[in-house]
Amino acid sequence: MSKKVVRVMKIQFKAGQAKPGPALAGAGIQMPKFCTAFNDQTKDRMGETVPVVLTVYEDKDFSFVLKTAPxxxxxxxxxxxxxxxxxxxxxxxxxxxxxxxxxxxxxxxxxxxxxxxxxxxxxxxxxxxxxxxxxxxxxx
CATH class of the missing domain: 1.10.10.250 (Ribosomal protein L11/L12, C-terminal domain)
Incomplete structure (x- = not known):
């Protein structure tokens, strides 16, 4: 059974530098968990702006897809x-x-x-x- 999607957000962070703040405040997720996962996946792209498509589920879990730099x-x-x-x-x-x-x-x-x-x-x-x-x- 698939999870119910609550919202999909498109946001951008500098690679390896995501931190809890206003960009994530309205998402309704555990911000430190997202930031840690994002920073781990983007540490090889330091200095780049990385667009992210963040999918938030009903149980406050999330998934995200990294895009290429603008x-x-x-x-x-x-x-x-x-x-x-x-x-x-x-x-x-x-x-x-x-x-x-x-x-x-x-x-x-x-x-x-x-x-x-x-x-x-x-x-x-x-x-x-x-x-x-x-x-x-x-x-x-």
Missing amino acids: ASEMIKKALGVQKGSSNAGTTTVGTLSADKLKEIAEYKMPDLNAYDLDAAMKIVAGTAKNMGVKVEGIDA
């Missing part, structure tokens, strides 16, 4: 910039090579709604364009 964070890391352009239409903060774009798209592939690598590259290129980043070899 594309915008990976683009900023690849370019070595703190943030994207405040006016993406006119200001460019850097240029992303086609090789880096492919690398990011391959990493993000499990979480993207894309059938193949070319479609994933176009999605990541669109994110880059909205950040004010020029992408070599792609018209997105």
Whole structure:
């Protein structure tokens, strides 16, 4: 018999740095238990923001699924910039090579709604364009 799902939450924490607080307060789970489990599973991804899909059950038990880091964070890391352009239409903060774009798209592939690598590259290129980043070899 399966457990009854009470709610599903999408939250983000820095890898290995989850702690009880407002983000988890409304979940109705044992926060230290979640934090320990999350930190153990993400200690190899330190410095990354890790999105989590947290499923809370009626008996206050939970399960969670880790996702890949946000594309915008990976683009900023690849370019070595703190943030994207405040006016993406006119200001460019850097240029992303086609090789880096492919690398990011391959990493993000499990979480993207894309059938193949070319479609994933176009999605990541669109994110880059909205950040004010020029992408070599792609018209997105």
